[in-house]
Structures are given as C-alpha cells and as structure tokens.
Amino acid sequence: MITISKDHLQDLSEGRKMLINEVVKEFKEENGQIVFPSFEKVKETAEFLNIPLASFFDEENSDLESGVKVLRDGEGFSRTSLKNGNKYYTYNHLVTTNTEPSLMPLRVELHVKDEDHVTLNGGHGSKEMVYITKGVVRMHWEHNKEQKSIDLNKGDSVYIKPGVPHSFISAQDDSELLAFNY
Ligand SMILES: [Fe+2]
Structure with missing residues (x-):
C-alpha cells in the first residue's frame, strides 16, 4: 500500500486540466491521503497523467527529513x-x-x-x-x-x-x- 496526499494529487491532476476522480478511479481516502493498493497502480496513474513518477514523491510527500533518511542498523526488514x-x-x-x-x-x-x-x-x-x-x-x-x-x-x-x-x-x-x- 502506498499513500499520497490528496492535495498533491489534486495539484498534479489540475496541472493536466483533469479532476482527481478522473485520474484516480475507485480510490480509497484516509485522512487526506489517497491509498493506492500497489506500487503498480501509482505507476499507472503517473503514466496516465504522463508525468514522471518521482513527482508523486516530491519533498512535501517524501519520507526524507531535512533532505535525508536514516535507517539504523538492525531496524530494516x-x-x-x-x-x-x-x-x-x-x-x-x-x-x-x-x-x-x-x-x-x-x-x-x-x-x-x-x-x-x-x-x-x-x-x-x-x-x-x-x-x-x-x-x-x-x-x-x-x-x-x-x-x-x-x-x-x-x-x-x-x-x-x-x-x-x-x-x-x-x-x-x-x-x-x-x-x-x-
Ligand atoms: Fe540479483
């Protein structure tokens, strides 16, 4: 499961002169986040909008803090x-x-x-x-x-x-x- 902020998706959709429900069909929404069932679905959506996949995960939506992410030894899967x-x-x-x-x-x-x-x-x-x-x-x-x-x-x-x-x-x-x- 991958979540992306609804506001951000709305901005990206508007950039393509589309409404969010034309872009993400049958989506689930939780606390202002759109929940994608799989990474594949995120990819499909990026392809549909014809925008780079990375623009879904810009700084605002990213899991980086101050430009970095630290994973401590032994804490990974x-x-x-x-x-x-x-x-x-x-x-x-x-x-x-x-x-x-x-x-x-x-x-x-x-x-x-x-x-x-x-x-x-x-x-x-x-x-x-x-x-x-x-x-x-x-x-x-x-x-x-x-x-x-x-x-x-x-x-x-x-x-x-x-x-x-x-x-x-x-x-x-x-x-x-x-x-x-x-
Ligand atoms: Fe390999």
Whole structure:
C-alpha cells in the first residue's frame, strides 16, 4: 500500500486540466491521503497523467527529513530465502525511500557453501551492483546458455545487467555482500 496526499494529487491532476476522480478511479481516502493498493497502480496513474513518477514523491510527500533518511542498523526488514529447502540468502534491507522507488539496497548474508546447491535465479528486471564486504563469494551466472563462475574477494565489486541469471554462494568462511538493485 502506498499513500499520497490528496492535495498533491489534486495539484498534479489540475496541472493536466483533469479532476482527481478522473485520474484516480475507485480510490480509497484516509485522512487526506489517497491509498493506492500497489506500487503498480501509482505507476499507472503517473503514466496516465504522463508525468514522471518521482513527482508523486516530491519533498512535501517524501519520507526524507531535512533532505535525508536514516535507517539504523538492525531496524530494516529482513528475510531468509529458501531454495530447494536450503537456506540460501538472508536479505537485510538497507535504507529505502519513496523518492527513489526503484532503488533497493541490501546487505545479503550467504548461507550456501556447497556447489551442488547452487541455484541460479531467473535474472531480474533491475540492474545490480554488488560489493563484497566479508569472506570469499563465488558468483555463478549464465550468459548465452554458458555457465560461468568467479571467486570474489572482500572489496571486489560487480555489475550485473538485467536478465542475467545469477547466484552467490560462500566459498570461504561466512560471506556477505552489499547489493544495490536499481
Ligand atoms: Fe540479483
């Protein structure tokens, strides 16, 4: 669920010579906020108005304070994924902001050490930049149906283009990386 101030949506609609109920159909209103059921719906509305998505989340509606947002260590959302019954990654969310809806920064703990348990993802729509913070990370990926792998040490970084299937396992000790999807 994403909420955007009704006044702000009204301004944006008026900018397009439209009424708010012509722009946002079947909306729910709570305390002067329009409640969107999903991020997709916000995107559709921006496309309908033909305005940049970011204009929905300007300074007034943003979750920034004095131009910044702080997320304290350990306060972010965290989830451990399973692949074929094995604990694979623990995703620890770093700071996110509604002013950059497509930016997803993560600290990822790698649980798999065994080559036999490598499971590539299907590749994703976002671009990804990875930085190794701990241990030795073995990255597997696929390009033109060819399987590839490389060991990455602390301080190494990688860029992965959208659609490239990939996986990270721990080649030595407890390994961890930072991943920025955008
Ligand atoms: Fe990824």
